[in-house]
Amino acid sequence: MKFTVERAILLKALAHVQSVVERRNTIPILANVLIAVQDGTLKLTATDMEIAVVEEVPGVQVTRPGRTTAPAATLYEIVRKLPEGAKVELDHAGGDASLKLRAGRFNTDLAVLPVEDFPSMTEGKLPHGFSLPAGQLRELVDRTRFAISTEETRYYLNGIFLHATESDGTRVLRAVATDGHRLARVEEPLPEGAGNMPGVIIPRKTVNELRKLAEETQEEIAIRLSDTKIRFDIGTVQLTSKLIDGTFPEYERVIPRGNDKILRVTKKEFAEAVGRVAAISSERSRPVKLSIDRNHLLLSATSAEQGQAQEELDADVVKYESSPLEIGFQARYLNDITDQIADQVEFCFADGSAPTVVRDAAKPEALYVLMPMRV
Template identity: 80%
Template structure:
């Protein structure tokens, strides 16, 4: 195998595939990228960790001798990254166990390879559901839910985003949900053509992260194909295939309160900054911030046995609340995570000081967040 390609083109492709490679693993071949060059001038790069596989087609490649080999993904990426802009990179492998030679200008190096036959194939199988979604829509679904993905490995079925077809006010929607048991994020968009009847699937956290990075690089439509065990995202020349979490997502609708009738509306920016200031009194990430709410008035406070206490009152002309007085506490970080998803105005819906609270973006009712209170 021998081919030549522009450094920028190769670097972009390597950045996509090497990010799924696990740096620490017990199977050496999983640290490698598969290089497949064909004499008609195409190059395919593949990397996998046995849960996710990324395949990228690279154009603009000169291939005097076709062939396949594997090379250490992280090392190859670092070498190409440090080559000068505009460099032309030549990769040459004579076959067998011999090294892969990389040349660029006056620089050359040799990389050890592993047998192509050892490289695992993550076959997709049948993916009967197929639909397309705009990159911006997919980014929005991910960004407004992924903060609530659980990191608790024992409840593995919460370690991802639950994507499924649903109905909202009589209209079909594509809904993304994530929860860690302390907060819940539910965001929906109009159901794309072809998604009706799709199985509800749990997309793993790592897959969510990789797809989000890829979606940043395009404004085009992203093709999604899925079954009840695998999902494939097609983004231009890149295809990412992932196994799905084999588990049952909880019946999340049951934890969304229906009778919260005490409504507080506050400016997002003022609230966010006030939370940050009062929470700074304590270095404990789980320290609660207390909201003391009365008619058109909101006082935020926090206390630390070691550091003291802090409080801040929001301007009365920016706060809207017409119900009976209420005191309730929330973990500061959870408040901040949800606030980051809101536009200009935040809407809180309370039942009492001990019940789950609903948080909404006043301008985007398609997004809903549930936050469990803390004892203060």
């Protein structure tokens, strides 16, 4: 195998695939990227056996077609540190020979592992398929992934639940995530072809890789899936992932229906005040208390070591017409939700101990549930 490619093109492709590779693993070949060239096209593949990313790069100058593997992180770091505009030549004579990399006056040899050892993540049949504009997919991910659980024992919460359902008489594609403390539910109009899709749980790592790749395009992203796997075609990149084998909880049961005490507050002033008040304590779980009265909101927090802090927001940014209420929330959870909201935050309370519904006043298709803390 021997080919020449521009440094910028190779670097971009390596950046897409190498982040899938686990830095520490017990199977050496999984630290490598599979490099294949033929007919003027470079194909890079990386996998951790749960996710596989493949990118095809056209327009490569191929002297000798072939395949080999190379350490992904090392190759990426070398290419990243080469000067802009450099032409990179990769040359592998075959067998156990090292992979030679040359760029200008720089050259290095990289150890390779046999191509035959590189695992193949065969997809099988993916009978369900539809497309989403990249912007819509980014919104679904951004507005839900913060609520994905990191508790490995509840593995069925370690991803986003994507499914087709009905909302107010309209069929929608809905994404849901929860960690038991907060829940995020966001929906988009159901795309053509998604009506019979199974409900699937997309793992957290896959969600994060997908979000990075979706950032680079404004085009439609093709999605194909089965009960066990999902594939995203994003330009020249193909991301394939196993799905979480578990049952997502009946999330609708935890969404309150009768919360009739409505607080509307300007997002910017509210989020900044929460940040200032919460700074009094270094404990991440320390609650911020909301004391709410007619068109008036007092935020407060206390710390045994640092003392107490409070800030008052008044009628120019607060609208509240119900009976007085006191309720506490973890500051980080409040911020995670308000980060998803553009201007006006709408809180729907029942009382000081019941789950609270939070909405973006301008985007009713997004709904959040937040569990209160004792204050």
